[in-house]
Amino acid sequence: MNEGARLPERLLLGPGPSNVPVRVREAISRPLVGHLDPEFLKLMSEVQDLLRWIFRTDNHMTLPVSGTGTAGMECAVYNFIEEGDAVVVGVHGYFGGRIAEMARRAGAEVTVVSAPFGEPLDVGALSQAADRVKPKVIAFVHAETSTGVLQPVQPIRQICDRHGALLLADCVTSLGGHPLEVDEWEIDICYSGTQKCLNCPPGLAPLTASEKAMQKLRTRRSKVRSWYLDLSLLDGYWGEHRSYHHTAPIAMNNALREALLIVKEDGLEARCERHKRHHLALVAGIEALGMRMHVDPNYRLWTLNTVQVPPGIDEAAVRARLLSKFNLEVGAGLGDLAGKVWRIGLMGINSSLKNVLIVLHALEECLRKQGYSCTPGAGVRAASEALT
Amino acid sequence: MNEGARLPERLLLGPGPSNVPVRVREAISRPLVGHLDPEFLKLMSEVQDLLRWIFRTDNHMTLPVSGTGTAGMECAVYNFIEEGDAVVVGVHGYFGGRIAEMARRAGAEVTVVSAPFGEPLDVGALSQAADRVKPKVIAFVHAETSTGVLQPVQPIRQICDRHGALLLADCVTSLGGHPLEVDEWEIDICYSGTQKCLNCPPGLAPLTASEKAMQKLRTRRSKVRSWYLDLSLLDGYWGEHRSYHHTAPIAMNNALREALLIVKEDGLEARCERHKRHHLALVAGIEALGMRMHVDPNYRLWTLNTVQVPPGIDEAAVRARLLSKFNLEVGAGLGDLAGKVWRIGLMGINSSLKNVLIVLHALEECLRKQGYSCTPGAGVRAASEALT
Numbered sequence: 001m002n003e004g005a006r007l008p009e010r011l012l013l014g015p016g017p018s019n020v021p022v023r024v025r026e027a028i029s030r031p032l033v034g035h036l037d038p039e040f041l042k043l044m045s046e047v048q049d050l051l052r053w054i055f056r057t058d059n060h061m062t063l064p065v066s067g068t069g070t071a072g073m074e075c076a077v078y079n080f081i082e083e084g085d086a087v088v089v090g091v092h093g094y095f096g097g098r099i100a101e102m103a104r105r106a107g108a109e110v111t112v113v114s115a116p117f118g119e120p121l122d123v124g125a126l127s128q129a130a131d132r133v134k135p136k137v138i139a140f141v142h143a144e145t146s147t148g149v150l151q152p153v154q155p156i157r158q159i160c161d162r163h164g165a166l167l168l169a170d171c172v173t174s175l176g177g178h179p180l181e182v183d184e185w186e187i188d189i190c191y192s193g194t195q196k197c198l199n200c201p202p203g204l205a206p207l208t209a210s211e212k213a214m215q216k217l218r219t220r221r222s223k224v225r226s227w228y229l230d231l232s233l234l235d236g237y238w239g240e241h242r243s244y245h246h247t248a249p250i251a252m253n254n255a256l257r258e259a260l261l262i263v264k265e266d267g268l269e270a271r272c273e274r275h276k277r278h279h280l281a282l283v284a285g286i287e288a289l290g291m292r293m294h295v296d297p298n299y300r301l302w303t304l305n306t307v308q309v310p311p312g313i314d315e316a317a318v319r320a321r322l323l324s325k326f327n328l329e330v331g332a333g334l335g336d337l338a339g340k341v342w343r344i345g346l347m348g349i350n351s352s353l354k355n356v357l358i359v360l361h362a363l364e365e366c367l368r369k370q371g372y373s374c375t376p377g378a379g380v381r382a383a384s385e386a387l388t
Numbered sequence: 389m390n391e392g393a394r395l396p397e398r399l400l401l402g403p404g405p406s407n408v409p410v411r412v413r414e415a416i417s418r419p420l421v422g423h424l425d426p427e428f429l430k431l432m433s434e435v436q437d438l439l440r441w442i443f444r445t446d447n448h449m450t451l452p453v454s455g456t457g458t459a460g461m462e463c464a465v466y467n468f469i470e471e472g473d474a475v476v477v478g479v480h481g482y483f484g485g486r487i488a489e490m491a492r493r494a495g496a497e498v499t500v501v502s503a504p505f506g507e508p509l510d511v512g513a514l515s516q517a518a519d520r521v522k523p524k525v526i527a528f529v530h531a532e533t534s535t536g537v538l539q540p541v542q543p544i545r546q547i548c549d550r551h552g553a554l555l556l557a558d559c560v561t562s563l564g565g566h567p568l569e570v571d572e573w574e575i576d577i578c579y580s581g582t583q584k585c586l587n588c589p590p591g592l593a594p595l596t597a598s599e600k601a602m603q604k605l606r607t608r609r610s611k612v613r614s615w616y617l618d619l620s621l622l623d624g625y626w627g628e629h630r631s632y633h634h635t636a637p638i639a640m641n642n643a644l645r646e647a648l649l650i651v652k653e654d655g656l657e658a659r660c661e662r663h664k665r666h667h668l669a670l671v672a673g674i675e676a677l678g679m680r681m682h683v684d685p686n687y688r689l690w691t692l693n694t695v696q697v698p699p700g701i702d703e704a705a706v707r708a709r710l711l712s713k714f715n716l717e718v719g720a721g722l723g724d725l726a727g728k729v730w731r732i733g734l735m736g737i738n739s740s741l742k743n744v745l746i747v748l749h750a751l752e753e754c755l756r757k758q759g760y761s762c763t764p765g766a767g768v769r770a771a772s773e774a775l776t
Binding site for chain 1: 395396397398400402404405407408413414416417418419420421422423425426427431454455456457458459461462486489490493581583589590591611612613614615616632633634635636637638639640642643711717722
């Protein structure tokens with residue numbers, strides 16, 4: 001047996017990747033067929049239909065981008081934003097900042113409207129910025145993985161309507177865990193990743209774009225800066241013609257299909273409900289341990305929970321102990337929140353009673369080790385009560 | 389059992405993907421660890437060391453780009469070519485043309501030096517073009533997957549030396565199948581794909597860059613147009629700091645490590661020798677069947693064989709029958725060679741006596757079905773003799 005087989009089996013309760021069910025691991029290991037094989041072309045169509053289903057959209061342009069979530073972001077930004085475009089980006093976390101940086105590299109005139117990391121965007125400020133610059137696109141992050149904030153979509157859509165702007169939403173950490181209605185909410189450009197609430201390994205980025213967005217793509221003044229991510233070319237491969245563009249990550253597409261089938265068997269509504277329930281149980285436990293959530297209850301993600309590090313606690317030592325003693329990964333703070341919060345993901349199959357209890361138990365043990373004082377077992381008890 | 393499990397088991401003798409050995413399929417299906425887990429960071433270092441070994445380089449900047457071979461190409465072009473750079477691209481096939489197109493999108497002043505599809509580049513013409521435009525970079529395809537031509541590297545290196553230009557080589561279909569000496573041949577920028585001679589699913593692009601290339605990256609006048617593929621940022625993740633940039637395709641990296649270990653156990657020299665031997669056997673068989681190879685013997689790839697479609701033969705019908713009757717994929721012609729050749733890949737573990745015999749047998753059967761006349765069993769006999 002080679003060394004690789006000895007990788008530890010972690011419980012992945014960080015910001016993603018989440019754990020991958022056996023069915024998906026079995027799917028990714030299937031023998032390959034060619035990327036132009038009739039059987040693979042069928043599989044591509046199936047994946048696209050399942051993505052339309054989970055995005056709640058009829059958009060023709062719906063496909064898994066051949067890269068991780070960040071490639072999905074770059075694909076969204078580079079195709080629908082071009083040199084000279086006025087763009088407003090709402091930045092209330094690390095990933096909003098990344099969108100702004102990409103938009104600059106795409107040659108756009110970027111106006112950033114910032115909110116503190118842990119709060120939602122200031123819709124009034126966004127609105128004023130839009131009035132000033134008349135943006136072609138307004139971009140924001142629906143579920144900020146770096147802060148744990150869920151950003152309401154509809155108020156931003158209304159600003160777009162006033163200016164005929166496209167709405168671009170990063171849904172990496174909401175797809176499959178939170179309600180997301182691409183068509184009903186009129187999100188023009190939406191992308192996600194596979195390794196969060198879909199419980200698939202990282203490596204593909206589901207993306208969908210409305211006909212209005214595609215119209216902007218077709219009437220660009222300049223070519224898309226990326227060839228690899230140029231949707232007008234990708235449409236040749238994923239659209240009717242199925243003509244060669246690049247060799248799709250075949251094994252990953254097998255895995256994604258299986259992961260989406262599992263979500264479909266679950267049912268979207270039941271799945272979201274489950275995420276909410278276990279999130280609330282975790283919060284009850286965290287508070288019973290005397291700790292505080294970083295985000296206002298009205299804006300909390302169910303999929304990614306930011307917990308403030310209590311004063312005097314060495315947060316890195318806690319994470320290291322969680323990993324070494326409990327084989328349990330939680331995430332560190334990112335950007336402005338580095339050192340200040342832990343990020344606890346409960347995504348897809350990982351959103352379960354068992355996982356809520358184990359993370360509360362383990363966290364309590366690690367905190368005590370550092371002299372933190374709390375009622376023994378209070379977290380687990382509160383969580384368990386919250387669920388009954 | 390769901391439908392996906394019923395995908396056929398193909399013998400993949402096209403231009404890639406090639407078949408994936410069980411060890412690699414097992415590796416890709418292992419439970420995930422996080423992308424910043426100490427165990428994954430170790431695995432990243434192992435993959436980088438193995439890539440340095442197979443590229444025959446000491447380059448610090450050596451990593452698997454998180455996308456397919458085309459992402460590797462885009463990463464190579466976008467990092468080391470910037471707006472206004474004079475660039476010469478040798479185009480003797482479809483993929484050379486793609487490099488030229490990407491360089492244009494990167495804002496370069498591109499001079500294309502073309503050769504007919506099936507011939508190597510005209511070094512004299514390249515040299516003259518370089519004298520004229522004083523390029524910062526000369527780019528070409530070492531192993532043209534679209535034509536079956538192996539392009540000698542050293543004469544182009546000499547042109548680079550005269551102008552202090554960087555040498556950029558696409559080695560997607562040569563790495564692990566043909567001799568490739570990145571350091572000895574002074575290739576500054578080199579990339580490949582996983583799904584060819586490495587027998588790993590598609591989804592990562594091994595890439596290496598010399599210190600001289602990195603110096604150019606560090607002194608760019610403008611930011612790299614892609615954020616996802618910006619090597620100065622990727623170096624933060626794959627370099628000493630291991631700071632977050634994007635979530636690496638963890639399962640794919642597991643698979644790549646295993647695939648590279650298999651190549652190492654084989655030994656590079658023995659592996660290349662095996663590719664040559666089976667290539668020669670295939671050629672003997674093809675010619676014994678009265679068909680002709682498309683490329684001059686001095687420039688033939690061992691890994692990808694272009695066979696001219698005999699007059700009067702419906703080439704698509706042959707491929708369809710190979711697939712339906714023999715579960716065997718061979719490739720169609722691409723670009724200028726569409727309809728004119730078949731592309732038969734013998735890559736990595738697929739370069740075997742068994743596969744040479746089955747493809748010759750199956751091809752003969754399909755040709756006869758269309759009334760083609762040849763000595764029965766002549767192909768298989770000639771191949772088998774060539775190997776003794």
